[in-house]
Amino acid sequence: MKTYIKSLIFLFTITIISCEDVVDIEVPTGQTRLVIEASLDWEKGTAGNEQQIKLSTSTPYFGNVSSTEVTGASVTVVNENTSEIFNFTDENDGTYTTTTFVPIAGDTYSLEVIYNGQTYTASETLMTVSDINSVTQSIEGGFDDELLELNLYFDDPVDEENYYLIRYYETGDLFASLEDVSDEFTNGNEIHDFWEKEDDEDSNEQPFLPGDVVDVSLYGISEQYYNYIRLLIEQYDGGGNPFSSTAAEIRGNCINPSNPSNYAFGYFRVTQVVRETYTFQ
Incomplete structure (x- = not known):
């Protein structure tokens, strides 16, 4: 019986080794632009x-x-x-x-x-862009009521279409976080946006702590740029998500x-x- 098992293991090992062929794949490259x-x-x-x-x-x-x-x-x-x-x-x-x-x-x-x-x-x-009314912190307005979040408040002008780009950057981070905002449902009102960081070991993201410093930039942008940056943000946030749409140029x-x-x-x-x-x- 032991001899039979050893023979099976030997044949299985040979089969695996014989399947390890090197495959060269031609990766297409786009035009240099x-x-x-x-x-x-x-x-x-x-x-x-x-x-x-x-x-x-x-x-x-x-x-x-x-x-x-x-x-x-x-x-x-x-x-x-x-x-x-x-x-x-x-x-x-x-x-x-x-x-x-x-x-x-x-x-x-x-x-x-x-x-x-x-x-x-x-x-x-x-x-143009409105002034920032205030930047505050809280623990109850985000997705997790135990984590600190940053709150941004600014007024949207009345009777006109406005589009905004918000850039949050914590000192020491490699990349900033971007948010695209339209006044479609908030025209003429005070707009509230918040940024909360989760405790995520996969991305090395850690929640905010007292002493953390964040730079906030609020941009007034055109509708054309809003549509462009919105697609870029969606593709970036959807990276690695099997249910996200296929990335496109x-x-x-x-x-x-x-x-x-x-x-x-x-x-x-x-x-x-x-x-x-x-x-x-």
């Missing part, structure tokens, strides 16, 4: 004249490219209402800067990037008029922002 990070954010109470735009190139997911910064491009922004032109200086590290930008609420701005003989354009309208507003198939990744936005820092007690 220009990536435009152009967020012209005008902080309330400042001149907003100093702005920066970043250019890089996309890379394959499994690629080992060490540097993707784009230099030698021409970057300009034009106020379409006043025809004023703002030239951005190439800093030779992938960033392009200006100290002469003039933000005007309600005006439309257009971006033009010329790189490798290709021209990329985009346009956005500078939306999300295009921004940076187009190539003469060669539409050679569009750029990224988004050109022009916003007004208010910021506040809160320390948990």
Whole structure:
């Protein structure tokens, strides 16, 4: 009987070993594209004249490219209402800067990037944002009544459509948390948003504790950007969820008029922002 069992184990082991064939899989790679990070954010109470735009190139997911910064491009922004032109200086590290930008609420701005003989354009309208009424803490308004949460309150203007992006960042975290907000059901009222962190070993997330410091940024954004960032947030939050929709490429507003198939990744936005820092007690 023992000899029979040993023979079965031997045959089973041989079978497993014989199935260990090396399989080389061709992983498709997409076209290398220009990536435009152009967020012209005008902080309330400042001149907003100093702005920066970043250019890089996309890379394959499994690629080992060490540097993707784009230099030698021409970057300009034009106020379409006043025809004023703002030239951005190439800093030779992938960033392009200006100290002469003039933000005007309600005006439309257009971006033009010329790189490798290709021209990329985009346009956005500078939306205003309400002041922050207050930032508080509590333990009863979130999903878990035993955990601290941060509360943000601000007023929404009456009789107009408004869209917001809220950025929460705790000092020491690797990434910020983003929330997209529409006033569809809260028009003209005070809007309340909260941020609560769970005790999650898988993501190394820990609940808020006294002494934790959080930076809060509230942006007034266009409906076009709201639709864009909302999809990005949904895909990010749905990562690893077997019931979430299949991730798909999300295009921004940076187009190539003469060669539409050679569009750029990224988004050109022009916003007004208010910021506040809160320390948990």
